[in-house]
Amino acid sequence: xxxxxLIISDVENVKSKCIARGLNIDFDALIKLDADRxxxxxxxxxxxxxxxxxxxxxxxxxxxxxxxxxxxxxxxKISENFATLEKSLKNIQLQLDAQLHVIxxxxxxxxxxxxxxxxxxLVRTWGTPKEFDFAPKSHADIGTDLNMVDxxxxxxxxxxxxxxxxxxxxKLERALISFMLDTHITDGRDEVMxxxxxxxxSMFNTGQLPKFxxxxxxxxxxxxxxxxxxxxxxxxxxxxxxxxxxxxPIKHVAYSACxxxxxxxxxxxxxxxxxxxQFNKVELVTICRKEDxxxxxxxxxxxxxxxxxxxxxxxxxxxLSSGDIGFTSxxxxxxxxxxxxxxxxxxxxxxxxxxxxxxxxxxxxxxxENGKMQFAHTLNGSGLAVGRTLVAILENYQNVDGSVxxxxxxxxxxxxxxxxxxxx
RNA sequence: GGAGAGAUGGCCGAGCAUGGUCGAAGGCGCUUGCCUGCUAAGUGAGUAUACUGCGAAAUCGGUAUCGAGGGUUCGAAUCCCUCUCUCUCCGCCA
Numbered sequence: 001x002x003x004x005x006l007i008i009s010d011v012e013n014v015k016s017k018c019i020a021r022g023l024n025i026d027f028d029a030l031i032k033l034d035a036d037r038x039x040x041x042x043x044x045x046x047x048x049x050x051x052x053x054x055x056x057x058x059x060x061x062x063x064x065x066x067x068x069x070x071x072x073x074x075x076x077k078i079s080e081n082f083a084t085l086e087k088s089l090k091n092i093q094l095q096l097d098a099q100l101h102v103i104x105x106x107x108x109x110x111x112x113x114x115x116x117x118x119x120x121x122l123v124r125t126w127g128t129p130k131e132f133d134f135a136p137k138s139h140a141d142i143g144t145d146l147n148m149v150d151x152x153x154x155x156x157x158x159x160x161x162x163x164x165x166x167x168x169x170x171k172l173e174r175a176l177i178s179f180m181l182d183t184h185i186t187d188g189r190d191e192v193m194x195x196x197x198x199x200x201x202s203m204f205n206t207g208q209l210p211k212f213x214x215x216x217x218x219x220x221x222x223x224x225x226x227x228x229x230x231x232x233x234x235x236x237x238x239x240x241x242x243x244x245x246x247x248x249p250i251k252h253v254a255y256s257a258c259x260x261x262x263x264x265x266x267x268x269x270x271x272x273x274x275x276x277x278q279f280n281k282v283e284l285v286t287i288c289r290k291e292d293x294x295x296x297x298x299x300x301x302x303x304x305x306x307x308x309x310x311x312x313x314x315x316x317x318x319x320l321s322s323g324d325i326g327f328t329s330x331x332x333x334x335x336x337x338x339x340x341x342x343x344x345x346x347x348x349x350x351x352x353x354x355x356x357x358x359x360x361x362x363x364x365x366x367x368x369e370n371g372k373m374q375f376a377h378t379l380n381g382s383g384l385a386v387g388r389t390l391v392a393i394l395e396n397y398q399n400v401d402g403s404v405x406x407x408x409x410x411x412x413x414x415x416x417x418x419x420x421x422x423x424x
Numbered sequence: 425g426g427a428g429a430g431a432u433g434g435c436c437g438a439g440c441a442u443g444g445u446c447g448a449a450g451g452c453g454c455u456u457g458c459c460u461g462c463u464a465a466g467u468g469a470g471u472a473u474a475c476u477g478c479g480a481a482a483u484c485g486g487u488a489u490c491g492a493g494g495g496u497u498c499g500a501a502u503c504c505c506u507c508u509c510u511c512u513c514c515g516c517c518a
Binding site for chain 1: 445473476486487498
């Protein structure tokens with residue numbers, strides 16, 4: 001959520017940053033609403049003040065045994081008067097909130113202006129895609145041939161976009177989760193394992209609601225949502241808190257399953273493990289002072305990259321353009337991993353600086369060195385999407401005989417096996 | 425699921441039966457002045473948040489907040505209703 005005061009004081013800037021996202025928002029109407037809100041607030045408070053004074057007077061007079069009926073009636077009239085004003089104030093507040101809640105974060109000055117993903121800019125590439133002297137198979141074929149994944153039974157139990165990992169597939173997924181967690185913990189992050197179900201307030205705070213309710217799975221009976229990312233539950237660990245400044249930055253790493261309805265992505269990546277309704281992810285979340293978030297975003301990116309470097313899989317870093325960046329983010333790096341069968345890079349991580357956007361919604365604060373309350377900055381990044389990492393391993397480490405070599409760094413998590421081979 | 429108890433400031437905790445002078449006693453903690461060779465002790469002062477008004481700003485004024493939301497009343501921490509959460513006991517369960 002944006003600060004209404006910022007909108008008022010710097011409309012042109014706010015407006016142009018929304019236009020950069022392809023949004024034309026009527027800020028004049030918004031500012032007018034807020035002016036009405038102030039006016040009404042003052043009017044009401046004047047009446048309340050009068051009421052309070054008179055009520056105190058009644059108390060005093062009663063104690064000394066005087067008649068107070070005339071004052072009481074006067075106060076009653078005042079109260080009736082401001083009851084109606086209060087109603088319209090509430091109404092205005094609701095309208096104001098409704099508008100404010102769907103305005104996205106302001107993009108950072110370093111975010112390239114653009115229409116869509118084609119305007120994302122390449123930051124750097126790492127590693128060189130391996131030259132295969134045979135036609136590389138897709139991960140779906142490799143996984144099926146090696147009995148690592150069962151797509152049919154996933155569909156049978158849950159429907160389309162669900163898959164079952166079996167045998168070495170399940171083991172590899174688990175190995176990856178452990179490897180990622182261990183690596184990030186070594187880098188100084190505190191592991192947390194948080195609920196996979198959260199309430200609507202938490203979904204609102206991190207920006208999934210109200211605008212993207214179609215994207216989330218719900219348990220409506222209980223006002224609970226399945227998390228689309230553990231960013232939601234981890235960031236909300238600190239909602240409505242004033243964090244002791246000495247403990248900042250807070251750096252967490254969390255494993256969770258993630259659940260996404262993938263509404264609007266019909267036909268995309270229907271085959272394989274790329275786009276499922278449920279997937280595993282190791283998430284990095286940082287909460288820090290506002291002056292530190294720029295550096296902390298780079299730290300998250302570096303940590304996420306490290307996983308692919310240790311696995312020795314080529315990737316590239318893209319800086320998302322204003323047309324492709326997410327609702328809550330001001331600056332986002334995507335890490336895209338090389339997939340030989342598709343002959344292109346595919347997203348495997350997204351690292352975002354949300355600045356104070358989520359903190360304002362969820363009231364995550366700290367006191368700065370002057371004792372002044374500040375909204376913290378929140379950041380998150382995948383470190384990494386586990387299923388897609390498994391995909392990348394299968395494809396990049398496949399051999400001509402159909403086997404898959406286990407990346408060296410992963411072998412301690414895999415009974416020191418060197419290869420996954422077709423069972424005879 | 426059944427029965428009961430509870431939710432007050434950074435923390436502990438009084439107030440609620442008998443509504444007013446209660447943003448709220450007292451204690452702890454914290455900040456700060458004095459004192460002191462240093463520390464401790466002592467002693468004085470201060471110590472919530474949000475919104476809002478005047479103002480360049482500090483300051484100052486107003487309003488709200490005693491789990492949340494409604495209601496009664498001239499007036500609610502205190503009375504009534506609804507909800508949420510916590511704790512204890514029983515049952516059930518990984």
